[in-house]
Amino acid sequence: MARSEPAVDKRRVILDAAVRVFARQGFHTCRVSDIADEAGVAYGLVYHYFTSKDEILDTLFLERWDVLLHAIQEVDGQEIPVREKLFAIASFIVDSYRHDPELMKVIIVEVTRAANTFGRTHLPKIREAYDQIATIVERAQREGVLRSDVTPDFAALAFYGAVEQVLTGWIFALLPTGEREYEEAKYLIVETICGGLERKEGQRPAAGRAD
Amino acid sequence: MARSEPAVDKRRVILDAAVRVFARQGFHTCRVSDIADEAGVAYGLVYHYFTSKDEILDTLFLERWDVLLHAIQEVDGQEIPVREKLFAIASFIVDSYRHDPELMKVIIVEVTRAANTFGRTHLPKIREAYDQIATIVERAQREGVLRSDVTPDFAALAFYGAVEQVLTGWIFALLPTGEREYEEAKYLIVETICGGLERKEGQRPAAGRAD
DNA sequence: GAGCAGACTGACTGGTCAGTCAGCCACGAG
DNA sequence: CTCGTGGCTGACTGACCAGTCAGTCTGCTC
Numbered sequence: 434m435a436r437s438e439p440a441v442d443k444r445r446v447i448l449d450a451a452v453r454v455f456a457r458q459g460f461h462t463c464r465v466s467d468i469a470d471e472a473g474v475a476y477g478l479v480y481h482y483f484t485s486k487d488e489i490l491d492t493l494f495l496e497r498w499d500v501l502l503h504a505i506q507e508v509d510g511q512e513i514p515v516r517e518k519l520f521a522i523a524s525f526i527v528d529s530y531r532h533d534p535e536l537m538k539v540i541i542v543e544v545t546r547a548a549n550t551f552g553r554t555h556l557p558k559i560r561e562a563y564d565q566i567a568t569i570v571e572r573a574q575r576e577g578v579l580r581s582d583v584t585p586d587f588a589a590l591a592f593y594g595a596v597e598q599v600l601t602g603w604i605f606a607l608l609p610t611g612e613r614e615y616e617e618a619k620y621l622i623v624e625t626i627c628g629g630l631e632r633k634e635g636q637r638p639a640a641g642r643a644d
Numbered sequence: 645m646a647r648s649e650p651a652v653d654k655r656r657v658i659l660d661a662a663v664r665v666f667a668r669q670g671f672h673t674c675r676v677s678d679i680a681d682e683a684g685v686a687y688g689l690v691y692h693y694f695t696s697k698d699e700i701l702d703t704l705f706l707e708r709w710d711v712l713l714h715a716i717q718e719v720d721g722q723e724i725p726v727r728e729k730l731f732a733i734a735s736f737i738v739d740s741y742r743h744d745p746e747l748m749k750v751i752i753v754e755v756t757r758a759a760n761t762f763g764r765t766h767l768p769k770i771r772e773a774y775d776q777i778a779t780i781v782e783r784a785q786r787e788g789v790l791r792s793d794v795t796p797d798f799a800a801l802a803f804y805g806a807v808e809q810v811l812t813g814w815i816f817a818l819l820p821t822g823e824r825e826y827e828e829a830k831y832l833i834v835e836t837i838c839g840g841l842e843r844k845e846g847q848r849p850a851a852g853r854a855d
Numbered sequence: 856g857a858g859c860a861g862a863c864t865g866a867c868t869g870g871t872c873a874g875t876c877a878g879c880c881a882c883g884a885g
Numbered sequence: 886c887t888c889g890t891g892g893c894t895g896a897c898t899g900a901c902c903a904g905t906c907a908g909t910c911t912g913c914t915c
Binding site: 459460461462516541542543546547548549550553556560563570577578579580582583584586587588590591593594595597598599601602604605607608618621622624625626627628629630631632633 | 670671672673727752753754757758759760761764767771774781788789790791793794795797798799801802804805806808809810812813815816818819829832833835836837838839840841842843844
Binding site: 443469474475476477478481 | 861862863864865866
């Protein structure tokens with residue numbers, strides 16, 4: 434095979450190993466040698482591909498967050514009601530967790546919620562997601578579908594906060610996990626934020642979700 | 645004065661200094677000597693009153709969190725509608741921030757959101773707050789005031805998540821701060837979670853809050 | 856088969872800090 | 886005046902670990 438295209442991409446192997454190690458031990462608690470061991474690679478090779486331990490986490494976060502930002506952007510472009518847009522975004526994030534819980538754990542625990550370390554570094558990037566959601570809310574307000582006394586910024590924060598809180602609940606076993614729960618969560622998040630917790634006149638006591 | 649009752653409680657001085665240092669530099673980034681310097685006290689004295697750096701943060705968190713738990717418990721005991729109960733809880737937390745933003749920043753950033761370090765240690769204590777809120781929701785559901793297809797656990801997470809997200813927004817300047825904003829936030833949180841973002845039939849376009 | 860590029864190795868270094876400890880000092884008691 | 890107590894001091898130590906670097910190995914090219 435050509436030298437320039439090795440059978441295994443060691444850089445990728447290191448990144449994947451880092452996800453497992455960060456998820457298991459946490460970024461600050463693990464040593465770079467733990468990542469090298471997990472990847473089955475020499476210590477020095479980590480520094481051949483990355484300039485620092487931080488850069489590994491930065492890479493993992495940015496790779497995934499860009500996918501999220503593109504997903505939200507695409508949803509925003511569609512001609513569907515707000516509720517469906519927010520459902521699509523919640524679905525994307527929940528499915529990301531379903532597909533790779535370790536990576537999402539690392540991103541949430543070590544970046545998104547780590548306000549004093551990586552969260553601060555990546556705040557502008559994280560904020561892009563808030564802003565995109567706020568834009569969706571704002572348009573719906575102008576169309577008269579959403580109430581306009583709640584500012585778009587605030588609504589975006591509440592929506593994203595609910596999604597992240599649910600993932601955090603799964604990560605730390607505060608909420609039960611499973612296929613059914615993942616699907617249920619998408620519905621509950623949108624229903625809570627858009628519809629509100631209060632029983633409305635003429636509403637079915639237990640909506641159409643009971644199975 | 646009696647030796648056993650010094651004019652200044654050095655232990656308290658150290659705790660107060662720690663709040664300022666943790667808020668400014670973050671728990672992991674600051675050194676114990678920074679706390680001692682801020683308190684105007686010798687390095688060793690910190691270890692005379694506390695067994696470790698961790699114990700200082702533990703103390704700050706537990707002191708404040710117990711006050712919160714008692715406040716929620718008291719609210720729960722009152723004979724008022726759910727919406728007012730949740731408003732009272734949101735008010736208590738927002739006012740805590742208004743009264744001592746540095747302490748609340750430390751508690752949220754270094755404990756509550758620090759899922760891999762202190763957040764994990766104090767998870768049971770943090771969970772007590774979720775559970776108390778869930779109890780309030782559950783009772784309101786039985787009384788038929790809140791819809792019952794959203795589980796109490798989930799509703800509690802969404803409500804607390806919204807409150808914490810707003811404080812985080814203030815802490816990191818994602819949202820404007822000020823007396824007006826603090827009062828507005830209490831209303832918006834409860835309105836969003838209980839009423840929902842969607843415009844309801846016969847609802848005033850901009851409720852009674854426009855000024 | 857010589858030379859080269861670059862992937863790969865892992866022992867070592869330098870800096871950082873949490874926590875220790877030997878002892879100081881102010882003051883009250885005897 | 887001496888002694889004891891305990892709040893108080895801060896230089897020091899031991900452990901830890903990110904990042905370095907001198908060098909090896911592999912396999913391609915000429």
